Amino acid sequence: xxxxxxxxxxxxxxxxxxxxxxxxxxxxxxxxxxxxxxxxxxxxxxxxxxxxxxxxxxxxxxxxxxxxxxxxxxxxxxxxxxxxxxxxxxxxxxxxxxxxxxxxxxxxxxxxxxxxxxxxxxxxxxxxxxxxxxxxxxxxxxxxxxxxxxxxxxxxxxxxxxxxxxxxx
Numbered sequence: 001x002x003x004x005x006x007x008x009x010x011x012x013x014x015x016x017x018x019x020x021x022x023x024x025x026x027x028x029x030x031x032x033x034x035x036x037x038x039x040x041x042x043x044x045x046x047x048x049x050x051x052x053x054x055x056x057x058x059x060x061x062x063x064x065x066x067x068x069x070x071x072x073x074x075x076x077x078x079x080x081x082x083x084x085x086x087x088x089x090x091x092x093x094x095x096x097x098x099x100x101x102x103x104x105x106x107x108x109x110x111x112x113x114x115x116x117x118x119x120x121x122x123x124x125x126x127x128x129x130x131x132x133x134x135x136x137x138x139x140x141x142x143x144x145x146x147x148x149x150x151x152x153x154x155x156x157x158x159x160x161x162x163x164x165x166x167x168x169x
Contacts, residue, residue, distance in 0.1 A: 043059060
């Protein structure tokens with residue numbers, strides 16, 4: 001069943017890669033404040049701006065059957081790995097499509113996958129909004145847990161040189 005193009009979900013999407021790419025392009029076209037770079041014939045790179053995690057890089061790619069989103073969240077924790085992973089796995093219970101995951105080096109990503117038939121401008125908006133919210137909401141806690149010793153050393157240095165406190169502490 002095709003959606004009505006006049007409805008809020010955007011143009012009717014039948015499930016092809018070309019139609020999904022069109023929906024992604026339409027979403028970016030409606031976001032003039034975002035810089036976007038095309039990567040190959042089926043990918044896009046952009047950076048979302050958060051309040052706590054100030055830069056949230058996002059890569060979207062249309063594949064044969066799915067739209068895949070990947071966003072770098074945090075480098076591999078220096079300490080309390082189990083605590084950081086537990087916190088983020090619990091956060092996964094609150095998200096719609098995006099999930100925290102690890103890459104081969106232990107860095108933490110946000111990933112999301114939509115089947116092509118579900119890709120509309122509204123779903124792209126929901127997906128990127130969720131990445132922004134999930135990254136922004138979890139960043140300070142994960143950073144404090146995974147890099148507590150480094151943050152303490154930096155704060156001691158800041159006090160020693162008379163610099164203001166880092167807001168992450």
